[in-house]
Amino acid sequence: MAGAMPATQKGNFWQAGHRPTLIAAFLYFDVAFMVWVLLGPLAPIISKDLGLNPAQKGLMVAVPTLAGAILRLINGVFVDRIGPKRTGAIGQIIVIVGLLSAWLLGVSSFGGTLAVGVVLGFAGASFAVALPLASRWYPPEHQGKAMGVAGMGNSGTVLAALFAPLLAKAFGWNAVFGLAAIPLIIVFAIYMAIAKDSPDQPAPKPVAAYLEILKQRDAWWFMLFYGVTFGGFVGLSASLSIYFTDQFALTPVIAGYCTAACVFVGSLLRPFGGAVADRIGGVKTLTLVYILAAVTLVAISTAPTSLAVSVALFLLVMGTLGFGNGAVFQLVPQRFRAEIGVMTGLVGFGGGVGGFYLASSLGFAKQLTGSAQAGFLIFAGLALVALGGLTLVKKRWRETWDAVALGVRI
Template identity: 30%
Template structure:
């Protein structure tokens, strides 16, 4: 394969404005300690706020489904399909959102994407009542997908602010703070149901309108654009051709796809398989997403210390064990075992989310070293390729949420429970374990046995510490 270029073909044009930073080199420790880390932390903080609300809007239908009683005339399969559509749109939009950061600036795009969340939230305020057609609910479910796309632009932006040695922690904090929006909206849903009843979903929606406005204003006033991060379509093309982009996408389906898919579906499963009331389901659904979100930075930090591939490998092994207990609980109709195993799965998805995203810049750092790149050239190559790959990997991983909800929908239609779908998820985690080991951890000697090694065969990427 032809080695990709290390820098964009044309330098970025000078930018103007007080919110544009013209020079940025986080790998320079003097620069980082004097200025860089303070700017990076500020941008991380307000990136998390906007992404957090984006996740809440994206997962809104998973909570509103608890409010949709018999008067709405929507069966369990129809509810699963609504949340699946929201998941699909959020995943697909991650591709253009990921590349919008380079085109418009991280701060500028955060302002736009945060303000855009008013559209689905306001639409739901108008339509959330019995008698609204299923088609209307479907159209608004499409609109809520913009909340899921915020993840791609936020992660791509924060990746540019931090040095390689801190990316696992920074990306874990950014994503974990965003992911927790799933748990928060479920907690707020529980509060609304407990205080005013399941007949008043608009109370939940009304809470988010001023929050979106505040997040948008904070982004305007406190975030920055990085001028050195130029629009580079070449990096996108190279990322599409790069095998590791698609391998990591496959693994990210198993971690993030599971997190968001289970987050959307947990309450519906509790209602339809275990007969929980909306209040009973809401009192449980937030626990898994909360713990999975909080532990994501831990997964990133572990990956920084011992290697993302190692953490990811054993995390998939544990996910398979937890999934086996979910299958057992589903067959035995054991609510206690089901909840415990499902919460364990949520925690493990959080760890895996942190470790897999740490692997991405690590992989391209290893490839840069294998190509003989060093210093600024290696940093530029790693930054542009990992940024481009993150947009694609985040999009494909988000499709895992679609797959989980469609699988559960079909399982309920076919056998009346989620057991068949849970067996399929168990098998997927086993395959992810084998892929992680085979690609990133299996020991192999460069060159062909019996032939002398050449400088080219000796210079091979080592991925064990990515």
């Protein structure tokens, strides 16, 4: 199932693959995620200026997530056909041009924010490029760590939460779109200079062949599992600024600080999740993740009146979900190494759909009931559904995967 690894990829993790590519994948992922969730920390300011209701606010921050989910499928196909480096370059150019256009033309309506959200979806689709770009350089025993380091680029959401409200206060929120293009251009230049496709590339397949993978049950399970871990992470990343301003009447800047702290913990723990999964197995790691996430989300659904308690609970759940993201992608390459490009797209699609659902449901719950708490409770139920699915498949996985023969824990 797995392709032969180049001889230079054996041994210690930092010497096993291609370090410049790993760094490039991280940087690309980092700035892409920064702009992907840009509308989240700006939402309290934009919604006030444009007079948006809670449902519109929720939809505005959810659209980039859905667009990113759909585009990940397309990127997954292109990664296997033209290579991850070239696919990533095309996506970066689209986002840079789109942000500069939004800045120059101005955004003055709800429809305009949705259009920007679609453009930002191309940044969210970076997931399906950065992870296989890094992964293909590393042998099975280092997949959790490689995916974790590259995937830690989701820490870019911290930058958006920290700086977007401050820049919007100083220059206006429309100007933030133009300012965000500056780090994108810098990283694009670095990416083109140091990233390199692994020689371990699969042969291009007809597009129809990619649909065949959906006939395998494990592909659907992975989409569900990541739909909860990553969906919860990115959905909360996009929504917490709104939640903190609505629930505790914080200023957008202070709400951004609270959001940044929560996102930072989730991003920081992603590589640790991959490393722990390498040691004890991804199944065992995810079992603990889903239990803790469900319990914490239920606690959040009780709407704590203390800001300190609320932030502590969000720190815990974001850390847990970030940890789970690393664990899922310790498992995916063991099962689908030859199809890692398209599987990264499919699993990323599942994660994006989960994030779209959570972010939009919080807004609609607020619109219909006056509180976002029902959205948290339903997502806790989805975590328990994922736990039940994992319990159903773990015995078959351990008995049938080639990873077992390679001595890799699952």
